[in-house]
Amino acid sequence: MRRFGQAALAALITFAGTPALAQDIATEAASDAFPPVEILIPKLTPVMLEILSPLGSKTSTSFDRFQIRLADPIFIDGMEVLPAGAMGEGEVVHAKKAGGMGTAGELVLAARYIGFGERRLALRSMSLSAAGKDAVGAVDGLNAVGAGISTFVPVPIGLVGFVISGRNIAIPAGTVAMAKTAEDFTVPISDPLSGAGEDADKPSSVSMAENLTKGED
Amino acid sequence: MKRFAGVFLATALLVGGSTAAGAEDAAQVQIPAPPPGKGQVVFYRTGTLMGAAMGCAVNENGAKISSLGSGRYFVLVTEPGRHEYSVKSEAKDVLALEVEADETQYAMCRIKMGIMSGRPDLRPSTEAEFIKSSTDRLVDDDDMGPGPGALRAADLASALANK
Numbered sequence: 610m611r612r613f614g615q616a617a618l619a620a621l622i623t624f625a626g627t628p629a630l631a632q633d634i635a636t637e638a639a640s641d642a643f644p645p646v647e648i649l650i651p652k653l654t655p656v657m658l659e660i661l662s663p664l665g666s667k668t669s670t671s672f673d674r675f676q677i678r679l680a681d682p683i684f685i686d687g688m689e690v691l692p693a694g695a696m697g698e699g700e701v702v703h704a705k706k707a708g709g710m711g712t713a714g715e716l717v718l719a720a721r722y723i724g725f726g727e728r729r730l731a732l733r734s735m736s737l738s739a740a741g742k743d744a745v746g747a748v749d750g751l752n753a754v755g756a757g758i759s760t761f762v763p764v765p766i767g768l769v770g771f772v773i774s775g776r777n778i779a780i781p782a783g784t785v786a787m788a789k790t791a792e793d794f795t796v797p798i799s800d801p802l803s804g805a806g807e808d809a810d811k812p813s814s815v816s817m818a819e820n821l822t823k824g825e826d
Numbered sequence: 827m828k829r830f831a832g833v834f835l836a837t838a839l840l841v842g843g844s845t846a847a848g849a850e851d852a853a854q855v856q857i858p859a860p861p862p863g864k865g866q867v868v869f870y871r872t873g874t875l876m877g878a879a880m881g882c883a884v885n886e887n888g889a890k891i892s893s894l895g896s897g898r899y900f901v902l903v904t905e906p907g908r909h910e911y912s913v914k915s916e917a918k919d920v921l922a923l924e925v926e927a928d929e930t931q932y933a934m935c936r937i938k939m940g941i942m943s944g945r946p947d948l949r950p951s952t953e954a955e956f957i958k959s960s961t962d963r964l965v966d967d968d969d970m971g972p973g974p975g976a977l978r979a980a981d982l983a984s985a986l987a988n989k
Binding site for chain 1: 908921922923924926927929938947949950
């Protein structure tokens with residue numbers, strides 16, 4: 610109502626022949642209607658990320674960068690502050706191919722950031738590090754048998770283990786992983802009313818985000 | 827027959843009792859939270875027969891942090907960020923981890939077969955795997971260092987007391 614009154618007053622003054630004054634009042638009215646609001650995304654807010662490139666202990670190398678995308682919007686106090694689809698980057702911290710003697714492949718990944726305009730929302734604690742299934746036990750068993758047989762056969766049966774490889778790890782594109790925000794991050798909201806409206810349409814996403822937040826220590 | 831049943835029951839109770847005690851021991855291994863702003867890595871080695879006599883010395887930047895005997899573990903408190911840990915015998919194995927502030931990560935050492943001697947293999951692990959391994963003996967203080975960060979028995983007890 611106040612907004613309408615100010616706009617009407619501005620229009621009235623324009624007609625009265627003082628356009629500069631009218632413009633000032635209209636600007637003031639607009640800033641009153643949509644005061645700049647900043648929403649804080651607290652440090653350690655859980656985020657769901659989608660990995661966009663295929664990764665693997667066989668194909669990736671340490672320090673490789675890969676693209677990630679925000680899989681679910683970030684909601685704060687029921688308001689969507691960062692939409693799904695925001696792009697970012699992750700890094701291969703460690704990659705090791707599966708090797709002889711049943712050694713499994715290894716892959717350690719880290720989420721680095723999600724872009725927000727010119728800024729970057731730093732990420733941490735990506736829960737997607739793994740070692741493939743090894744075959745060290747099988748090789749050990751084989752060698753135990755081999756030790757007995759090689760008493761009678763002049764062949765180093767223990768060396769057979771060198772050609773038994775553990776399994777590599779493959780992370781297909783589209784894999785979803787969880788991470789956390791690494792710092793407090795403020796996001797300007799130009800129209801908080803519309804944000805609240807979107808939230809009303811997505812109660813399940815909100816409750817999921819809230820539950821994830823509550824689950825953290 | 828009755829006597830046989832009695833012996834069987836006693837044996838079953840003994841086995842059951844020892845299993846329960848074993849589970850209790852495993853449950854007693856508690857890892858404290860890292861100090862605020864620091865991260866930590868629990869290095870452990872399962873108690874398998876393969877290479878049992880071999881040590882698995884964990885190094886960073888050329889300095890030994892701690893040895894890992896068969897069935898032992900130690901807790902390394904360190905700065906957040908990327909760290910490279912290595913183990914070496916006739917071959918070297920390196921594991922890089924992203925240590926996060928206020929979080930605990932796990933790494934496991936296994937001895938696999940080599941040509942002349944066993945080869946230690948360091949790989950990322952999880953809390954669930956650590957618990958399942960029933961590794962419950964802390965590395966002796968003498969086997970830790972000179973590299974910094976590994977919690978001695980007294981440090982660990984103190985950290986647990988402040989938990």
